[in-house]
Amino acid sequence: MINAIDKPAIFITPDYVIHAVNQPYRDTYQDDVITGQSRCHQISHRNTVPCDQAGESCPLAECQQSGRATTVVHNHKTQHGDSYCDILMKPVHDEDGMVLGYLEILERIQYASSQAGKGKLIGNAPSFRQMLQQISRAAPADIAVLLQGETGSGKELVAQAIHDSSKRSKEAFVVIECTGLTETLFESELFGYEKGAFTGASTSKKGLIDAADGGTVFFDEIGDVPLSMQVKLLRLLETGSYRPVGSLKQRKSNFRLVCATHKNLKEMVEKGLFRQDLYYRIAGFPILLPSLRQRREDIAELCHHFLIQTGHADKNFTRETLLLLSRYSFPGNIRELRNIVEQSALLSVDELITPADLPMHLSVQNTAGEPEFTPHLKTLDEAEASYLSDIAATYDGTPESLAEVLGVSTRTLYRKLQRYGLTLRKR
Numbered sequence: 001m002i003n004a005i006d007k008p009a010i011f012i013t014p015d016y017v018i019h020a021v022n023q024p025y026r027d028t029y030q031d032d033v034i035t036g037q038s039r040c041h042q043i044s045h046r047n048t049v050p051c052d053q054a055g056e057s058c059p060l061a062e063c064q065q066s067g068r069a070t071t072v073v074h075n076h077k078t079q080h081g082d083s084y085c086d087i088l089m090k091p092v093h094d095e096d097g098m099v100l101g102y103l104e105i106l107e108r109i110q111y112a113s114s115q116a117g118k119g120k121l122i123g124n125a126p127s128f129r130q131m132l133q134q135i136s137r138a139a140p141a142d143i144a145v146l147l148q149g150e151t152g153s154g155k156e157l158v159a160q161a162i163h164d165s166s167k168r169s170k171e172a173f174v175v176i177e178c179t180g181l182t183e184t185l186f187e188s189e190l191f192g193y194e195k196g197a198f199t200g201a202s203t204s205k206k207g208l209i210d211a212a213d214g215g216t217v218f219f220d221e222i223g224d225v226p227l228s229m230q231v232k233l234l235r236l237l238e239t240g241s242y243r244p245v246g247s248l249k250q251r252k253s254n255f256r257l258v259c260a261t262h263k264n265l266k267e268m269v270e271k272g273l274f275r276q277d278l279y280y281r282i283a284g285f286p287i288l289l290p291s292l293r294q295r296r297e298d299i300a301e302l303c304h305h306f307l308i309q310t311g312h313a314d315k316n317f318t319r320e321t322l323l324l325l326s327r328y329s330f331p332g333n334i335r336e337l338r339n340i341v342e343q344s345a346l347l348s349v350d351e352l353i354t355p356a357d358l359p360m361h362l363s364v365q366n367t368a369g370e371p372e373f374t375p376h377l378k379t380l381d382e383a384e385a386s387y388l389s390d391i392a393a394t395y396d397g398t399p400e401s402l403a404e405v406l407g408v409s410t411r412t413l414y415r416k417l418q419r420y421g422l423t424l425r426k427r
């Protein structure tokens with residue numbers, strides 16, 4: 001059975017011992033597996049103890065507890081260095097329904113990494129990993145995804161990652177920037193036009209929707225589409241058909257929809273600024289992107305990443321500089337951090353980037369009494385509480401849909417909310 005799977009796969013017993021392994025698994029991990037002896041955590045994490053004793057959730061334990069298949073994103077030590085893997089763990093039963101062991105299938109997540117310079121999306125914080133898990137769930141399906149997050153938090157990068165790991169990845173990824181689109185521009189840009197449709201239309205032109213046929217359309221800042229255009233957008237999304245300006249013929253386009261916004265669309269719906277029907281059409285699978293403030297522990301690695309990306313790989317931030325950065329609020333999120341890194345690298349006279357090289361509003365922060373930069377580490381409970389608190393305040397869907405996205409039962413969700421004294425935002 002294992003050999004018929006084209007992804008890395010193993011069969012393990014409840015004591016974590018690997019009893020069968022396929023070739024893709026052997027090709028992925030550096031350490032040799034001795035079947036009947038090696039344990040999964042030794043091979044994938046080089047840990048002597050199971051993952052749940054080393055600060056990560058253990059899919060085997062979860063699977064044992066629930067008796068059902070479970071999924072989790074882990075950071076594994078592979079031939080390619082540290083690599084995020086999307087893990088599927090399934091119980092395997094004998095003819096009498098007794099559990100024989102567990103089948104673990106792994107899929108490497110190519111678009112993200114915990115290490116600078118190794119992927120497009122860099123991060124390691126719990127909220128970042130939660131996001132990766134949601135991306136991995138949503139990407140292979142054709143469901144409409146709504147990305148919600150502050151400006152500069154990586155929405156476009158995530159949209160691209162969803163496209164790249166979908167079955168449409170070989171087709172076009174078309175970005176439509178909705179901010180500032182007038183009604184005329186909206187129609188001509190999206191749907192195209194026929195020759196002579198309006199003054200200046202000396203030739204016909206295909207629209208972006210046509211270019212996206214077979215691929216993905218990313219509507220950035222969907223909350224900025226004025227009400228008058230929302231109805232046209234809804235018709236396009238409902239039927240997949242549209243009419244180029246000046247044409248009598250309907251055309252069809254088959255695309256996957258990903259939208260992004262930094263606005264609270266649900267609140268806009270309540271105020272009558274955004275159509276409810278359009279909202280439900282675009283919010284098939286909402287994903288909340290953490291702000292940089294919610295993942296401060298990633299700042300040091302992101303700094304390193306941007307030094308490499310901007311051609312300053314030979315430079316380093318001093319601990320004091322990292323400390324100042326770790327205490328800043330980053331209203332512009334990762335985009336702002338990237339700009340700060342590039343600017344301060346250019347200003348530094350040698351390979352060490354010091355507080356004096358930071359923009360003024362950062363370098364004047366008082367760091368007295370804070371001797372060393374230490375990454376902002378949280379306990380797992382604190383991380384869960386802060387993640388749930390953010391979600392509880394902003395999630396727009398039903399408790400059932402939220403529980404499904406989070407991969408827990410509705411009862412578990414309510415139990416956790418109660419534990420941290422949280423209530424879901426009123427819908």
Ligand SMILES: Nc1ncnc2c1ncn2[C@@H]1O[C@H](COP(=O)(O)OP(=O)(O)OP(=O)(O)O)[C@@H](O)[C@H]1O
Pocket residue numbers: 120121122123149150151152153154155156157158220262305334335338
């Ligand atoms: N996790 C990440 N790792 C590395 N770079 C990132 C990450 N997230 C975002 N970036 C970088 O930060 C910048 C801003 O990202 P992006 O444009 O995707 O944000 P956005 O949320 O779409 O912004 P806006 O709301 O302004 O449209 C880009 O340069 C992007 O490459």
